[in-house]
Amino acid sequence: MERERAAYRSARARRSLLASTGSTVVVLVVAAVLLVTSPGWPRVRDTWFSWDKAVESFPAVLDGLWLNIRLMVVCAVAIVVLGLTLAVLRTLRGAVFAPLRIFATVYVDLFRGLPLLLVLLLLGFGAPALDLTGLPTSVLFWGATSLVLSYSAYVAEVFRAGIETVHPSQRAAARALGLTYAQSLRFVVLPQAVRRVVPALMNDLVSLQKDSGLVSVLGITDAIRAAQISTAEDFNYTPYVVAGVVFVALTIPMARVADRVSRRRGQGPVGGHL
Structure with missing residues (x-):
């Protein structure tokens, strides 16, 4: 049977x-x-899907994509560090830590409320004009800073949600064994919290890879900017299609890995926050 x-x-x-x-x-x-069979297809084919133009623009777009990848890796590390710090500050207890909690809350509310594109424009064009001592004036630096500031607010909430899922008895047991508050947070709470939010963090990484292309508004020659330069030569928009294809080719495997991790942890498919 x-x-x-x-x-x-x-x-x-x-x-x-x-x-x-x-x-x-x-x-x-x-x-x-x-x-x-649509009447406008020949014109669309020549303007958006020209094979010769795609071959011509591909090396420049691919070189710009390498900048996007490096930007994503560097920003991802900084975002995890800053986001985890903000999450810990928001979960601190006691009246003496009230200023830190308020600072972290205001930070998260501010950068979750501001559109990323607006942050890029404000810092990318405004901060270099201030000529702050000890800080670079490169638009690439301020573009990366904008990504870190914006995404760390979302990641902080992901970490905070993970921390709050750890039962209070875990903290109490750690303190009963003689661990200090910092030790219980480091050795008991955070390891469990981080494991539980890995799928959501991987989803943020996928979103970061896509949004790294927004730095092109500052004039940085990434994949999208390279496509724009190639398009301006003859007003053929095929390079934009090429840039979209290379981004999709990079993002889809990352998304599948995120879904696989989510399924292994007994959760559903990972959804976006944007």
């Missing part, structure tokens, strides 16, 4: 797979036929 049930489930799974594949192929074929 068990073998019969397994054979039935296997046959049903095959039928479902064939049905879903067939329906998907039909929808794609119909959409492709409607697209290529």
Whole structure:
């Protein structure tokens, strides 16, 4: 009976797979036929999907993407450190820590409320003009700073949610064993909290990879800016499509890894916060 049930489930799974594949192929074929038979398709094809233009612009876009990747890695490290610090400050107890809690709360509310693009414009164009002593005037530095400030507010809330999921008895047991507050936070609370929020953190990493392209508004030659420069030569928009393809090719594997980690931890697919 068990073998019969397994054979039935296997046959049903095959039928479902064939049905879903067939329906998907039909929808794609119909959409492709409607697209290529539309009156404006020849002009769209030459303007947005020119193979020669794609080959010509690909090296510059790929070189700009390398800047996006480096920017993402550096910012991700700074975001985790700053976000975890803010989360710990918001969870400190006692009246003496009230100023720190207020500072962390105001910081999170401020940068979660400001659009990232606005932060980039304010710091990218405003901060270098101040010529602050000891700080670089490079727009790349201030673009990275904008990403760190904005994303650390979201990551801080992710960490705080993880910290608050740890039952208070864990803290009490740690203190009963003689650990100080800092030791119980370091050795008992944070390890559990971080493990529980890994899927959400990976989702933020995926979003950071995409949003690193916004630094192009400051004139930084990343993948999007390289595509814009190539487009300005003959007003052919194929380089934008190339930039979109390379971003998708980089983001999708990261998203699948995030979903896999989420499933292994018994959660659903990871959703975005933006």
